[in-house]
Amino acid sequence: MLVVTCPVCGVQGEEADFHYGGQAHVRRPATSDPVNITDEEQRDYLFIRHNPKGLHFERWRCDRGCGKWFHAARDTVTLEFKAYYGITELPPVELQQQAKGPWADYFKSVAKAK
Amino acid sequence: MLEARFESPLASLAAPTDTYVSMREIAERGMIDLRGSAGDRKFMAAAKSALGVDLPKQPRTTATWGDVRVFWLSPDQWLITCPRAKAQEMADQLSKDLAGIHSLAVNVSDMRAIIRLEGEGVREVVMKGSAIDLTHGDYPPGTVRRMRFAEIAALLHVVEDNVIDIYVFRSFAQYTWDFLRKAARKGSEVRVFPKAG
Numbered sequence: 001m002l003v004v005t006c007p008v009c010g011v012q013g014e015e016a017d018f019h020y021g022g023q024a025h026v027r028r029p030a031t032s033d034p035v036n037i038t039d040e041e042q043r044d045y046l047f048i049r050h051n052p053k054g055l056h057f058e059r060w061r062c063d064r065g066c067g068k069w070f071h072a073a074r075d076t077v078t079l080e081f082k083a084y085y086g087i088t089e090l091p092p093v094e095l096q097q098q099a100k101g102p103w104a105d106y107f108k109s110v111a112k113a114k
Numbered sequence: 115m116l117e118a119r120f121e122s123p124l125a126s127l128a129a130p131t132d133t134y135v136s137m138r139e140i141a142e143r144g145m146i147d148l149r150g151s152a153g154d155r156k157f158m159a160a161a162k163s164a165l166g167v168d169l170p171k172q173p174r175t176t177a178t179w180g181d182v183r184v185f186w187l188s189p190d191q192w193l194i195t196c197p198r199a200k201a202q203e204m205a206d207q208l209s210k211d212l213a214g215i216h217s218l219a220v221n222v223s224d225m226r227a228i229i230r231l232e233g234e235g236v237r238e239v240v241m242k243g244s245a246i247d248l249t250h251g252d253y254p255p256g257t258v259r260r261m262r263f264a265e266i267a268a269l270l271h272v273v274e275d276n277v278i279d280i281y282v283f284r285s286f287a288q289y290t291w292d293f294l295r296k297a298a299r300k301g302s303e304v305r306v307f308p309k310a311g
Contacts, residue, residue: 008189009173009259014245017262064262066173066188 007084009066021059023049024071025090025106050101053077057091057103120198123227123287133298135233137291140279143228144201146194148208150217157215164204164211165194174259176271185258185271193269198223226269227287229280229294236278238304240270242297248272249307264293 002015011017026049029041050056056076061069073082073091083092090096096107122141129138150157152171161169167179170186177184182204185193196204201223208219231239237248243264246253257272268290269281282290 011174011246011259013261017245064267065260067191067260068188 002079002081004060004072004081005084006060006062006065006068007070007086008062008068011062011065013065017062017064019061019063021061021069024057024059025103027102027106050103052101055082055095055098055100057099059087120224123284124229124291127291130295130298132300133295134300134303135231135236135239135298137294137298138230138232139287139291140228140230142198143195144198144204144221144223145226146196146201146205146208147220147222147225148192148194148218149190150212150215152189154215157212157217160211160215160217161192161208164208174257176256176258185269187258187260187269225284226281227284227290229282229287229290230273231278231280231294231298233276235298235303235305236276238307239294239298240278240280241307242304243293244270246270264290266290 003012004015004018005012006018026045029037029045054075054077056074058072058074059069060072061067069087071085071087071089071091073085073095074080075082083095085091090107090110091099096103096111099107120141122139124139125141127139129136148161148169150161152158152169158169165179165182165184167177167182167184169184169192170177173186175186181197181200183195185195187193194204201221205219205221212219237253240263241248244261246259246261253272255272255274258270260267260269262268263270263280263282266282266286266289268286271279271281273279280290280294
């Protein structure tokens with residue numbers, strides 16, 4: 001059982017008080033280019049998720065509390081939560097630098113766009 | 115013509131005598147669900163003019179003005195409790211004052227049932243149904259939060275150190291009552307928890 005803390009209302013609760021919302025920072029191809037999306041891109045966006053050993057960025061909802069969505073960075077080996085951050089926010093810079101796979105590309109592209 | 119008449123979900127139940135904290139239903143409170151953005155100054159000002167008190171912005175706190183009490187539920191949601199007879203009038207007043215502002219005020223007085231627990235050991239009784247640590251300093255009088263209680267959604271309001279109100283959806287009233295009655299049965303005191311504070 002995980003112990004989760006909601007960054008919005010500040011309550012700490014067990015996993016069942018929250019709702020896991022899957023992988024975070026998944027880029028929707030149709031957002032940047034609604035016309036030229038390949039079937040493969042759309043398939044990957046809908047169904048293919050990254051399943052790393054180690055640092056994982058995910059979404060959670062404070063299901064039985066304030067009802068708000070938020071982001072969390074968690075280590076899938078130790079189950080330790082590394083950070084909680086807002087649903088519209090990016091993780092702390094040091095975690096962005098440690099990110100691998102699709103997240104690394106995502107954080108880099110967001111930083112570039114800024 | 116038939117007129118809608120409020121009936122309390124627990125009216126037929128007698129107060130139990132076999133529990134170590136007292137239990138009763140509070141049927142005379144009305145409730146208003148208020149939604150709007152805490153960051154919107156116009157909204158906050160209009161709500162204050164209708165209620166007489168600033169909406170609390172701090173998570174899990176309450177604000178009181180006379181017989182009106184405002185619960186913080188989330189950054190954009192508040193629950194206002196007031197005497198049942200005043201609820202409709204107050205909801206109308208809120209809607210009027212909030213006209214033109216992106217917000218919502220609805221009289222939800224019949225949506226939930228309130229059960230009041232009173233006496234030494236109330237925190238312990240509630241802890242039998244939830245995973246939160248009510249003996250922690252995080253739960254002084256005035257604290258309000260939603261929680262998972264006995265596997266259902268409930269709202270917890272610490273009124274005083276030894277007085278706790280539990281708000282549940284009306285259809286869960288009997289279930290919650292039965293659960294609490296069993297959890298608070300005389301002889302089932304745990305007494306291993308430190309006093310709150």
